[in-house]
Amino acid sequence: MHIELNTDQVDPFHILTSTRMVLKDAELVSINTNALPALGKVLEEIMPAMKTRYIGTNKEQDVASAAQKAFILNTLNFCFWAEQNAPIWTIEWPKGKIHRGGVYALMAALDRAEADGYPIYNATYLSHLSLRDARSIWRSETSASIPLLHERVKNLREAGRVLSRLANGNFLNVIESINHDAIDLTRALIKNFPSFNDTTQFNGKRVYFYKRAQICAHSIALLSSLFPKLALHNTEQLTAFADYRLPQVYRHFDILHLHKKLADTVDTYQLILQDSREEIEIRSATIWVAELLRQYFGGTYTVRDIDFASWLLSQKIKNDMLPHIRVYTICY
Secondary structure (H helix, E strand, C coil), X not given: CCCCCCCCCCCCCCHHHHHHHHHHCCCCEEECHHHHHHHHHHHHHHHHHHCCCCCCCCCCCCHHHHHHHHHHHHHCCCCCXXXXXXXXXXXXXXXXXXXXXXXXXXXXXXXXXXXXXXXXXXXXXXXXXXXXXXXXXXXXXXXXXXXXXXXXXXXXXXXXXXXXXXXXXXXXXXXXXXXXXXXXXXXXXXXXXXXXXXXXXXXXXXXXXXXXXXXXXXXXXXXXXXXXXXCCEXXXXXXXXXXXXXXXXXXXXXXXXXXXXXXXXXXXXXXXXXXXXXXXXXXXXXXXXXXHHHHHCCCCCCHHHXXXXXXXXXXXXXXXXXXXXXXXXXXX
């Protein structure tokens, strides 16, 4: 890549630094900075409405329950897509409301599980979650199972065990133990819950993404509009949450360019391997497109604002875009 990737942003997890190293040696992706303004204009229109959006909680919950639900949701927040021409995992809840894949289907499944009597947010229960219960909790209206079922069970068992040992089963205690700091909360997730430790190797060097750990901190911070006790400091230091929807949006707006062979792979719904050059370059470019958008806005919006707005946009235009990347992973 031939553009300068500089920033004045604090980089506590070396995400910007390590992904910049990837992009300096990139062979398969490039960033078109001339296309930033077109997307910036669209995102600015989304920002005001975004202030009242939260994914996954309602006003009737108490603060501890809200924090617990946000944590469990992000323990499971990955890989909802279906392979080409395959049925998609689908939830009907409440009756008559259909959710075809994605985080909304995940939330509906968790709500249904509560209604069915499963103590899905109880750490002791989760530490011994059975495969039988898991299959019932995530049962689909179609023949499709939720992707990576066994990995989700493993994540929840880990979450239950660690939460019971460190925080008396209550994620609010984790938040309070780190003095409501978004960076320390992210660090606590990475340190104590191995499933949140989202890193890889590129040309012999470590690259950091921490998508689910950061988005968990983001989710908690969003809840502060309902529960002031969940306010977090230093959220402006979070980077983009590199998933499969953001690069799809950035490509749609001609910012992210994939070289022909990789573009053909993505556009024909072929799988990309986790930790491959293809995946690492796309995720690294995603991090930097969001950072370049922050710079384009002159610091008016944080990267987490830009990420959330980009994701909301992806939900509105997903049928108009080229396919997203397909990687079987618990990272996103």
